[in-house]
Structures are given as structure tokens and as C-alpha cells.
Amino acid sequence: MRLSKSFIPTLKENPSEAVIPSHILMIRAGLVRQLSAGIYSWLPLGYKVLRKIMDIIREEMNNIGGQEFHFPGLNPKEIWEQTGRVEAFGDILFHVKNRDYVLAPTHEEIVAFHAKGEIVSYKDLPQIWYQIQTKFRNEPRPRSGVIRGRQFIMKDAYTLDKDEAGLDVGYALHDKAYRAIFDRCGLKYFVVGASSGAMGGSKSEEFMVKSDAGEDTVAYCEKCGYAANVEVAQSVSQAVERQNESKDVFEIHTPNVKSIDDLCTFLNINENQTAKSRVYINDDKPILVLMLGNDEVNETKLANVLSGNVRPAHPDELKEISGADAGSIGPIGFKYRIIADKLLKDGNNLYSGANKNDYHIGGIDLMRDVPNIEYFDLRTVESGEKCIRCGSQLDVFKAIELGHIFKLGTKYSEALGVMYLDENGKEKPVVMGSYGIGVERILACYIEQNYDEKGIIWKDPLSPFDIHLIALNMKNSLVKETSEKLYRDLQKEGFEVLFDDRIEGSAGIKFNDADLLGMPVQIIVGEKNLKENKVEIKNRRTGNKKVVELDKLIDSFQEIF
Template sequence: MRLSKGFFPTVKEVPSDAVIPSHQLMIRAGLMRQLAAGIFSFLPIGYSVMKKVMNIIREEMDAIGGQEFHLPALNPIELWEETDRVKAFGDIMFHIKNRAMVLAPTHEEVITNIAKNHVKSHNQMPQIWYQIQTKFRNEPRPKSGVLRGRQFTMKDSYSMDSSWEGLDKSYDLHAEAYKKIYTRCGLNFYIVGASSGAMGGSGSQEFMVESNAGEDNLAVCVESGYAANVEIATSNVPKAERKSESKPLQEIHTPNCKSIDEVASFLKLPTTQCAKSLIFINANQPILVLMLGNDQLNESKLQAVFGQDIRPAQPEELLKFTGADAGSIGPVGLKNFTIVADKRLENANGLVCGANKNDYHLLDLDLQRDAQIKSYHDFRSVEEGELSPDGKGKLRIIKGIEVGHIFKLGTKYSVAMKANFLDKDGKENPIIMGSYGIGVERIVACHIEQHHDEFGIKWQKSIAPYDVHLICVNMNSESVVSKAEEIYSKLEKNGISVLFDDRTDASPGFKFKDADLLGMPLQVIVGEKNLKNGQIEIKERNSGERRTASVDAIIEEVVKFVNA
């Protein structure tokens, strides 16, 4: 492609509403333009990268036996009522005004609908069905360019199995395919254990790219290889000790002591001898959660136990339910409460807790003796520097961008939509499903986040829009132009895709800047300076390394680089 003929709207100045590097560069290098919040037009060079990513995805999905579908984005709302997800998605789902239709935010329902009508026997499984298609989600706050949009491209796939072992296998196939996809796309990524959230199912993992632009926090440990979303991450921290003897409960005046730190320093006790009480409301019922010392409660873990609707109590509710304000609340003597505690507190004694009376605390609380603990769960958020669960190394908390998520769905959708098959014994069972997603634009943005410098993008070979950026430095020199033209046509004949900067109205400096911004892996620079010595310069964008090759050897040199 000739730069003089094609549409490559590069921009020198940083767009005012782009904050993160990938967003800025996707605008500056002419990959896309914004139409509205979270909605982007992809321009030729941007779409060419998208297509390369999608092809890698196709190849790897086909390699595990996936079959490509193309499902409608416009769905009858009735379909979504069958699984009660009109309510579950709420405002996230776009609704069509003049017909009872919605724009699909994902495709479990459509897939299950097809499976229900046609997958009737265990002999027809396993199946892996996928598509690459536009998804619509009415995000309350689109941000960071293409990283969180209202319309985006997703590879979504669905596995159908007749057994749970089969699901495990389909899931593992996807995990392996995903690793290949992200590796081929030039991304450094982590696979982390994740919360299944309201999606349901028995397990899920996320594929995460480390980046400051990320919205998720991950706990990772290089030494042990442990990696998990902090929503579910655990660490190796000691439990509170149980002393051999429990002293009697004792009420003590603790004026103006609200926080655990204030209470601990007032009583001259370590914070790890304090039990912090937090009140939540679930289905109008109060729940008291006990945490050790200054441990932070992880609300995702709380939701995993009590469901999504649990919420913190309002200050007036605290007073109503416990008779005290925050800072003086405890588990002793509460009526009609569900009391749960973090695992670190299991059967502990000798603790300090609120007395349900403002400015008073209780000493020597024994959780076995003095409180009705319904159950113990892991509720705490892990902290930077704690030991990984296997104790082999320290945890680091990093920010990550989710580029993929795989779920073992189980039978949630097949049961809801009555997608049943007959097993070997002629018995009817719900199809066992998995669902697996990859955000295509996110891969592109993450690639740029991981491969760029102050001058522009550094495409890795696998997804670069062109293999080579050919620069003709002196358009007024006939010999230079004819040599550049010759190289252009020879490279194309050798199957190399070339972006040829043959503009007559751009200065050399301008061309070099554009080449660095656009970021093709190899720049071939044809200029008078080197040509008079029979040399052509080549520059590798990734390393910045420059060298020259003789006019006779240049084609071979470039072909070698591209195919390396």
C-alpha cells in the first residue's frame, strides 16, 4: 500500500480526551476514531490489526475442534426472560424501543436455544461452538479507549458435554488454546483464578495482562507461580491463637476508641487480639461479620457466601439493630443476627470486641463460649507482601486488564431453558456447558500497552498491519525513487506486505516520525546518503537497531527478517 494513496490519518498531538498510552496511540496512529462514549470506528490500519488477531483466534479455536457460527446480535427479549437475565443484566443490556428486542451482551441464551433443538443425544457431544461478533453493553462508564466500551468485538465460545469430565476436558482445551492465542499475539499474561460472579458455575479463570491501565487487582507470586484475582486470592497468614484458658468476659470503658488501632493502643494490646465487627444487610436480615484486627473484608468473598444483594448497613440501622454506633459493635448478646467470622478467628479466645454500647468494649471474648458463630469463611483481602498460599514466596499486588475469561457453566442455562439430552441409559439430563470469552479490541490495546515507546507503537510481527514500512527519503531524486519502487514491487512479489511512504509532500523527518508512530516491525529506508554507496538502511522498530545492507542483498535480508 502506498501512503500517498491510502487513508492513514496520523496525528502529531496527543488527543485531549485520551489518558492511557494505547488509547492515545490508537488515535494518533490512525487505527480508530471515537464516535461516542465507548463507541469507536475502526479505520483501515486498525481493522487490519483486528483481522490479524481474529485470524489467530480462529486458527486456535479450529485447532481444538471449534466450529464457527455467526449469531444475531438482535435478540427477542423473551429468550432472555427464560433465564431471568433481563433482570440480572438490568441497565447493562440495551433494549430496543419499538420492538420487544434487546441487543445481546453475550450469547449463552442463543446457543442454548440451538442446542436445545438439535443436541438430543450424548452421541452428539462434545461440541465446541464459537463466533467472533459484536457485543453490546450499556456500560455506565466507558473508559480508557477501547478497554471498556459499549460496543466491542468478542470471540465467545460454548462447550456442550454429556459429563462433568467432558466439561473439564473442553475447559482445559480452551485454556490451552487461549495460552497459544495470547502468546501468538505477543502478550505477557497471567492466568488467574477468578470469581464466577453472577455468571454462575463451578469455576473460572481469567487471562490477565499486567498494566497500570488495568481495572482488576491481582495477587501474584513469581516464586510459587500463584496468581489470583484479589476477589478470591488467599494468602498464608497465621490464625489467631487459642489460649489454653479463657478468662471471664469483662466490660471496659474505652472512651473515643472507634478504630481497631485506637482500641488496641488504648488497651496496650496487639491489633491481632481484636475482633472487628461489620454489619451487613441481606434480605432485610442483619448479618454480623467478624474480622481479625485490621484485616480488610473482601466484599466479593462475602457475596460468594451470601449472594449479590448483600449490602453494608446504614449508620441508623447499626443503632437500631445493635444499640451502638460503628466502633462499639460486637457479637455478644445480639438477637436475630446471623454471625459469621473470618477463618483467621476460628475458635479464638482472649479477644477484644465492641460491647454494643457506645464507648465500651469487651475483654476476653471466647468465640466458642460467648458468640453464636454460624460459620467461618475466608473473608479477608490479601495484602502486598504476604506469603503466597503455599508459603513459597511473597505476594505482589498488580493491576491487570482482563483479556479473556473461561467459565465452567455447568447446567445453569440448560436447566433454565430445558436443553436436555438422552444419556446411554435413555435418561434425560441437562447439557453440561462451558462458556469462554476473548475481547478482541482489548488484545489490540494491551499489545500497544506492552509494546510502545515515546515515539509510537512497536507492533510485534504476528499482528503488525504491514510487515515492512518502506521509506523513500528523497522523492526528488530519480535514482532513489526508482530504487525504492523496485524494492517495493520485489518485496510484494515475495509475499511481504509493505507500507510504502512515497509521499512527495512530506519531509524526511516527517516520514521517519510517521514510521515510528505507525510502528511496523521493520523500516527499510532508501535515501541518497546510503544509496550512493550501494547501501540501503534497515531499522528494527522493536530494538531500534539500525544496519545497512547492500542493494543486491536487501530483499533477501528483509525476507529473512520477516520469516524469522
């Protein structure tokens, strides 16, 4: 491809709207341009890389028996209502103006719709269906470039099986395929246990890349490899110790005490003697959640414990529900359901709010004073806590989700009536799995792991071109003739070549653009070296350079790498 005839609009300066490296470099190198918040146009160079990623995905999906479909992005709303996911997705689901249709963020319902009536017998199973398609999610705060957008390209796959044993096989096949895809794309990744969220199902795992730009938070043990999204992560943490004697409940005037730290300072006590109160609304019913000390409520764990919709109570609701504002709420006298983190189980001599502003209560015995309390794992794991598997220290950090695999079970087949006849002629629901990959995220994560202060550093097989051929002065006849011949010869040898044949532009501009675009090999054709029938080659990743004779150019590629 000739750069003089290509649309690759590079930028010298960092764009003001971009913060993370991949977003900055994708704009500067002319891979994408933003149309609106969370909506991007892919320019020719960027789309060329996307196609290479999609080809890798197709090859690995076909290797496990996948059959490629293309489902519509515009879906009848009634199908989504049958599975309850109009409410589950909430405002993230795009609705068409007449409200009879939605724009699909995923396609479980549509797969089930097409399987119904077509999958008749156990002989029709198993099936692996997949597609690479545009999806839509009304992200309230799109950020990090293409990593979290409102329109994105996703590979989603679905297994259809007759039983859980078959689902296990399909799940394992996708796990293997995903590892092959990410390995071939040159990514450093790890796998974590995760919450199924609005997808539902019995088990799910995420393929993650460590990054400060990540929208997920992960707990990871370097020693044993335990990894889990903090939505489901657990740790070995110290539970409250029940004391031999329980004090009587007593009230304390605590003016201007609004937090656990304030309370500990005011009373000169340890935070492990306190129970923090948070009020949530569960399907219009208040519920009090107690946490030990400064532990934070993990709202995904909470939602998994409670059925229906869950949200934090609004500040203007608290006084009516409890009699007090935030910071003075507690379990004694609370009229509604109370649950607590398991670290508080059977704790006594605790301090919490008195349900009266500027007052707290001490001497609380949860066994004695809150007899109907329920205990669950509700806390968010923190860095430095012990691994639940091996006892070593956990690290908690941000990560980007590349892919997510789910064991859906029969949630969608039962809701939409996808049944088959087994070997005994008995009707049973099809068992499903769902498997997604963010295609654009692969590209963004690759850049997050492969760049320097000059630009992107590509490597095979994602590199848009193998070679960046730079003619330093196309007005010089020798440089022009040699460069044109090299361009033709390299293409005949099977190399993909980006040829900087621009007449205008200094050597500095051409070098800067070449480093920004980041092709693995640069060949620099200049007057000085040509006088000795030589050209310079450069390894973009290492910066190593070498001047070689023209007739030994291709052989020299091996020496510089």
C-alpha cells in the same frame, strides 16, 4: 498501501483523555477514535490488526473442532429472565427502551435456546460452538481505552457435552487453544483461578497480563506458579490464638475512635486482638461480617457464601440496624445473622464495637458470647503473605484479563430445558462450558508490552505491515523512481508494505511517524545513499541501522534482525 492515500491520522501530542500507554498510542497512531465514553470506532490501521487477531483465533478454534456461528446481539429479555441473569447482571445489562429486549453481554442463553430441540441424543454430542461478535455492557466507569468499554468485540465459545467427563475434555481443549492463541500473538501471560461470578458453574480460570492498567488484582507466587484472582485467592495467614482464660465482657468509653488503628492506639493493643465489623444487606436482611484486625472483606467471597443479592449497608441504615454508626458496631447484642472470617474462629479476649456510639467492648469470647456465629474464608489476600501451596511470599498486583474459561455444568440447560436422551433412553440435561476472549484486549495488551518512548513496536504476526518504506523526498526523480520500484518489488516478494510517498513533510516528520506506527522494518530511501545505489534499513525494535546495496536489500533483512 500508500500513506498519501490512507486514513492514518497520527498525533504529535498525547491525547488528554488517555492515561495508559496502549490507549495513548492507539489514538496517536490512528488505530482508534472515541465516539463516546467506552465506545470506540476502529480506523483502518487498527481494524487491520484486529482482523489478524481474529484470524489467529479462528484457526486455533477450528483446530479443536470449533464451528463458527453468528448469534444476534439483540436478545429477548424473557430468555435471560429464565436463567435469573437479568438480576445477576443488574445495571450492567443494556435494556432496549421498550424493555422487552436486552443487548447481549454474552450468549449462554442463546446457545442453550438453539441447542434445545436440536440436540436430541447423546449421538449429537459433543459440540463446540463459537463466534466473534460485538457485545454490550453498561460499564458505569469505562476506562483504559478499549480494555474496559461499553461495546467490545469478544470471541465466545461454548461446549455441549453429555457429562462432566466430556466437559473436562472440552475445557482442556480450550485451555490448549487459548495458550496457542496468546503465544502466537506474542503475549506474556499467566493463568489464575477465578470466581465464576454471574456466569455460575463449578470452575473457572482467567488468562491474565500483568499491568498497572488492569481492572483485576491477582495474587501470584513466583516460586511455584500459584496464581489466583484475589476474588478467590488464599494464603497462609496467622489465625487468632485462643488464650487459656477468657475475661468477662466489659465496656469501654472510646470517644472519636472510628477505626481499628484508632482503637489500637487508644487502648495500646495489637490489631490481632480486634474484630472489625462490617454490615451488609443480604436480600433485604442485615448480616454482620467480622474480620480480624484490618483485614478487608472480599466481597466476591462473601457473595459466594451468601445466596441472593449482597450489598454494603448504607450509612443511614446502620443506626437502625445496630444502634450505632460505623466504627462502633460489634457482635454483642447484634440481632441478626453473624458470620466471621475463619482467622477469628473461636477467638477470645477480643475487642469490637459495643453497638453504641463512642463505646467498644473488650473480653469478647466468640465461642461463649456469639454461639451462632459461622466461619468462612472471607478475607482479601495481601502482598507479602505466604503462598498456600509452597509457603513462599506472594506478590499481589494489577492485571488485565485476556480470556476466561468456565465450567458451567447444567445451570443453563436446566433453566432452559436443554435435554438429551442417553444410551439408556433416559433424559438428561446437557453439560455446558463457556470460553471468552477479549479480541480488542489482545491488541491493547500487546501494545502495553511492546512500546517505547517513540511509539508502538510491532512484530509478526500482528504487525499491520511488514515494512515501512520511507521516501525522504518524492520531488527528487531518483528517490521517487527508486521508491516506486521498491514498493512494487517488495509486494511481489510477498511483503506487506506501508509506503510513505507523501510529497509534503520533512524527513523528521516521516521518521517520527514511522517510529510511532512501529512496523518491524523501515527502509529509508534518500538522495545521499542512492548516489551509491544504496538505501538504509532500520530494525524498529532494536534501533539498529545498516546501509546496504539495493540489489542485496532483501538478503540484508536477515542480518539486521
